[in-house]
Amino acid sequence: MQIDLRQALQQHILVGDGAMGTYLYNMGFPIGISYEELNLLHPDVIEDVHRQYVQAGAQLIETNTFSANADKLSKYGLEGKVEEINRAGVRIARQAAGDSAYVVGAVGPIRAGRRKNISVTFLQDCFEEQFKALLAEGVDGILLETFYEVEETQIALAKLRELSDVPVICQFAVEGGGRTMDGYSLQDAFKVIEAAGADVIGFNCHTGPKGIMHSVESIQGHHNLPLSVFPNAGIPDYVDGKYMYMTSPEYFGACAVEFANLGVRLIGGCCGTTPEHIHAMATALNGYVPNVNGGVSRDTTSVRVTEPSLLDNHVSAAFTRRDTQPSIVELAKQRHTVIVELDPPRDLDITKFMKGAAALKEAKVDALTLADNSLAVTRMSNMALGYKVKVETGLRPLTHIACRDRNLIGTQSHLMGFDALGMDHILAVTGDPARFGDLPGSSSVYDLTSFEIIRMIKQLNEGIAFSGKPLKQKANFIIGAAFNPNVKYLDKAVQRLEKKIEAGADYIMTQPVYDPLLIERIYESTKHLNIPIFIGIMPLASGRNAEYLHNEVPGIQLSDEVRKRMAGLEGEAGRIIGTEIARELLDAAMPRFNGIYFMTPFMFYEMSVNLAQYVWEKAAVSHSHL
Structure with missing residues (x-):
């Protein structure tokens, strides 16, 4: 490359490369090894990956050195090879890049999530050792990527500035709350890092294009440096024991133009992205003229709510006893039955959640379902919140339980707790x-x-513990299983579903469906099953919400017609059309399925209340015609 990286980013939009780790994983290299050690063991493989990205159109590639520091390498007994691995990483990348792409040294965080266990001095020593090795091989810049804390980023940046004036790109990994892990707002975080000497600032990893786009919009007007973004290829799905990313290259190409319109100057990909994603972005951006004033505004108005009431001990004791009302399985065999999902909050304020639960109880829904830290995002315990809903509103909680978070001991303990609280509906x-x-x-x-x-x-329902030892009484769990019908081969998905029924599932809850024809296909493919199926319907809140769900969330697909109807809609206009589409789906579902499962978007519980009322009105009309 002929000009300095700083100057290039002031004058042009550059296309970055894509993932290294997940690409190697898909090639067959297992999780649990040091991918950075492959710089020494299989340099030809690493060079080939770099070369594929350059051929796809990448104008900047990262060295395979993200975790090549003494702390991370010590897990593999490689702490003595920091210099060797980093220098090899630069040489391999340079060989692949030639004169076609800049080479930046990739450096990841060390302390994230372990603030009390890692000293500042140790961080400084680790960063210094890695920086010196990368600089010795003549990188065009350093990329501090996937940093979660402003403080650790400052430590790394200060140490680097002691050693060199090389261009530095600083990228944070943030999540929907709009703050870094150590509590800085994004605006304050960018100001601090800009003052500390960064040349480029931005975001990578942790979320797909739409999540990062939201973060970029939130800092518009609060920085003076070029922006960089390296989003993931959506949210990974865990299929047959393997992580898989579903977001298409075409979607990445479209998002690259949106990023460019927001003034972003360096656009690449993180986890799950491939040379195909990079090629799509490079093609979409070919000939693009930067619009430095581009931007989109977003309504960030929030509503404050008051403190919830305290539990009444007498009511609490009464509701601890087991329910005597029919289970949702029994109800669904008799009539239309509605369950509604509300996401537990990610903070300690439950007022809006409880207000929504009370409104849904008033709307006569049959159960409130609560996920178990869905998308691996930390939320309030669904056991505690579900019990509070049961006690304060009388609405039946249906709680999810994930295999991810608890070992066998914790899982049985958790279930025993549910049994003690009389919370017997589980997904x-x-x-x-x-x-x-x-x-x-x-x-x-x-x-x-x-x-x-x-x-x-x-x-447990047979009175037998996981260990095989007898328990003093039997549990009484009603067990649900998840079903994703948004797949290419529905018959294979049904076969997998049949195995869950053989394992003991009492009812089924589907991923959201957005196509009436698919609802008909699901019915024809599952009508031989003898347990209730609750068809998932998630009303769309906006055009952006529709595109995010379709492109970035595994297990969800929208029809072209639905996407066209939602395109460009925001706010109340989006929710009106989203509700209208959901009613049309109900028209297709209700003649075929008694089970209806609403997923409430963004805590807009009014939408679920509206749809529940529609179900009861439609069911009443249908019953009157019998």
Whole structure:
């Protein structure tokens, strides 16, 4: 490359490369090894990946050195090879890049999630050792990527500035709350890092294009430096024991233009992206003229709510006893039955959640379902919140339980707690991988598959512990299983569903469906099954919401017609059309299925109340015609 990286980013939009780690994983290199050691063991493989990205159109590539520091390498006994691995990483990337692309040294965080266990001095020493090795091989810049804390970014940046004036790109990994892990607002975080000497600032990892786009919009007008973004290829799905990303290259190409319109100057990809994604972005941006004033405004108005009331001890004691009302399985065999999902909050304020639960109880829904840290994002315990809903509103809680977070001991303990509280409706799910949530340093357990956890819960119903020892009484769990009909081969998905029923599932809850024809296909493919199926319907809140769900969330697909109807809609206009589409889906579902499962978007519980009322009105009309 002929000009300095700083100057290039002031004058042009550059296309970055895509993922290295997940690409190697898809090639067959397992999780649990040091991918950075491959710089020494298989340099030809690493060079080939780099070369594929350059040929796809990448004008900047990262060295395979993200975790090549003494702390991370010590897990593999490689702490003595920091210099060797980093220098090899630069040489390999340079060989692949030639004169076609800039080479930046990739440096990842060390302390994220372990603030009390890692000293500042240790961080400084680790960063210094890695920086010196990368600089010695003549990188065009340093990329501090996937940093969660402003403080650790400052430490790394200060140490680098002691050593060199090389161009530095600083990228934060943030989640929907709009703050860094150590509590800085994005605006304040960018100001601090800009003052500390960064040349480029931005975001990578942790979320797909729409999530990062929201973050970019939130800092418009609060920085003076070029922006960079390297989003993930959506949210990974865990299919047959393997992580898979579903977001298409075409979607990445369209998003690249949106990023460019927001003034972003360096656009690449993180986890799950491939040379195909980079080629799509490079093609979309070919000939693009930067619009430095581009931007989109967003309504960020929030509503404050008051403190919830305290539990009444007498009411609490009464509701601890087991329910005597019919289960949702029994209800669905008799009439239309509605369950509604509300996401537990990610903070300590439950007022709006409880207000929504009360409104849904008033709307006569049959159960409130609460996910178990869905998408691996930390939320309030669904056990505690579900019990509070039961006590304060009288609405039946239906709680999810994920295989991800608890080992066999914790899972049985958790279930025993549900039994003690009289919370007997459960949905057993695999759970999204922890490494892609808001605490990426946490572990995914997966002692059990979704099939195994169903069998083990059934075992508790027989009065037998997971260990095989007898319990003093039997549990009484009503167990649900998840079903994703948004697949290419529906017959294979139904075969998998049949195995869950064989394992003991009492009812089925589907992923959201947005096509009336698919509802008909589901009915024809499952009418031989003898347990209730609750068809999932998630009303769309906006055009952006529709595109995000279609392109970035595994297990959800929207029809072209639905996407066209939602395109460009925001606010109340979007919710009106979203509700209208949901009613049309109900028109297709209700003649075929008694079970209806609403997923409430963004805590707009009014939409679910509206749709529940529509179900009861439609059911009443249908009954009067009998």
